[in-house]
Amino acid sequence: MTARNHRRRGLSLAGMAALALFASACGGSSADNDTAGGDPSKAPVAGCEEYTQYGDLSGKTVTVYTGIVTPEDAQLKATWAPFEKCTGATIKGEFDKTFEAQILVRAKAGNLPDIAIVPQPGLLQTLVKTGKAVAADQATTDMVDKNFSASWKGYGSVDGKFYAPPQNASMKSLVWYSPKEFTEKGYKVPTTLDELMTLTETIAKTGKKPWCAGIASGEATGWPVTDWMEDFMLRTAGPEAYDKWVNHEIPFNGPESTAALEEAGKYLKNSKFVNGGYGDVKSIASTTFQDGGLPILKGNCSFHRQASFYAANWPKGTTVAPDGDIFAFYLPGKAATDKPVLGGGEFMLGFRDAPEVHAFQAYVASATWANLAEQGGGGRCATPNKNADPAKAAGCSDIDKLAISVLQDPNAVFRFDGSDAMPSAVGANSFWKQATNWITGQSTKDTVDKIEASWPK
């Protein structure tokens, strides 16, 4: 009898210890809570005239959760400081690079911040559909109507209801080139798609391959082609058709999208135009996207289409400026007045219905905030706020200045990267894969047909 008892106790002990081992091995991660400085007790201060509209928020705290991390967290906090100083509110930032996965977990657990800075319209929709998000109030809506184009307001809305004002933005519709080559040869930056094609042909006639590209990116190989196709979809079929295409209201193998891919193919699949410095059309598939544009520096090609992040990709010692070794121009629209822009951006989604939360949302949507962001320089420079003062952007990089001038253009029609918004079976799998096959020889028709077939029913 005693032996049996002993045994049972021994076993359960061992079992418990084994479980404990598991638990401790998994470990918990802790997010860094960081309070921005600010003194809530100060009454009216000089320079606070622009902040009186937000009222007295002394003693109130707004928590903000974001995926923006060092070094940009400091730049972001700097734009909050005047608001804290003038209204007396405290903005508590939580900067966590696992934001995109964590925010969904926290929404499920009911542990939400007052405001989340959401970097993707798809995620914004998912979060709003949890039913925990709070719609923007009238003051914020008015501020957004005044300062942003309708496309931006649309991306911050779900089912016609406006939730989240935009914060910063980035731009993808860029073509990198060598300003030196342009001055030497007397080329002019093209302002329409036709001019771009004419210039491409002119350069090709000199025996140089005008374009270089690279789409290799490990398992994500092919994604740069999706950006090409989106840019051309936006230009040849227009923003309305683009939205329908992204939402699958028109088929992927419909005439509009087939034409857009054909149009991109006029550059990417023409062996006279590509792939400068790397070989034939197929070599695009084996060249990494990081290497894609580098032959411009050696004079092996003239153009490379890639988003603004590519500025950081040039080797040390390269000057990225309108009169430097490398710069970029806006990939033009059909007509010079068309300004379709493909890019990304962030939205301030609120989860608590309180005056200080609404006030802070309205503040970030204001020209005051946009000017502070531009003044701060660094990665927070570019905002799509039409009423921001471009003169304040003196400290920003030249590429950010270019992005600001395009994003804040009154004619600009902004669209998000469509493949991000498509179901992942398409946007993170078949679109990449078939685009890669398209480069290595598959016909345009087979490509769009196969992507259409992979769309989840």
Add this chain to the structure above:
Amino acid sequence: MDTTHKFITMFEAIGLFVAVVGVILFLASRFSGRKGDRIVALAFLLPTVLLISVGLVYPGLKTIYQSFYNAAGDAFIGFDNYSTIFGDSDQRTVLRNTVLWVVITPFIATAVGLLYAILVDKARVEALAKALIFLPMAISFVGAGIIWKFVYAFRPDQPGIEQIGLLNQILMWFGMAPKQFLIDTPLNTIFLIVVMIWIQAGFAMTVLSAAIKAIPEDIVEAARLDGVRAWGMFRYVTVPSIRPALIVVLTTIGIGTLKVFDIVRTMTGGNFDTSVVANEFYSQSFRSGNQGLGAALATLLFILVVPIVAYNVRQLRSSDER
């Protein structure tokens, strides 16, 4: 979590592990006699059984269950995922590649390893020669993939451009045009298989060399007195004597090859018609968001591995009996 915190957690885990083992040992030591032996055996087995059922059996069953459900895992769709695997043209390419891998890799790797083991046996530089071919075993699959990606790297044959890939530079020296080794199908799959052979030949060589050395000297002597030449020695003495080792090597490499993932993912990402079942299972489950199809591919992989493992175990048993 910073580094010190991670180390503290690690030491805590190690400490806990030692404590658990200590408790089990202590409890086990308090029993003796025939009945006590059984208790001791149970005390050691139960944690293992518990961990295996939580970490292996339950997820395994759950995966099989999921393979009959749709992409989101919320509707039963019967064998649809399996008919996709055998019906869809992309998925059939995946199956074809896996067959190529499993048929080619074990045999070539074993053949290379065996030949090498015999050639360097009793040679003067045996230790060095063996070390050379065994070295790739020490490199991870991902590392090997990256190394070979450079070997295969392509640059065009035009003025001002220099080759960075070894193979294409060799082609150029012989006056041939550089090739896109990783893009042109179906040869690109063969070029990936070469990487696996490069890694596994060392393993085959080591095991087989040890087996060859264990062949009793008197058998070799007797064969030689009977006038057996080199080929006959290989055919009638060496191979039959090391048969169990050969089978272990073949099946081990076979199982490893069925599960191959790292090489494909590192070198082509499954593009250009080079995907294999394990890689496709990963991209369907975690990138494409198709849980059902991913689970079906994992189940298929499991079904394919089982007979090889079973054969391996049976062979081991029969050689133990002998």
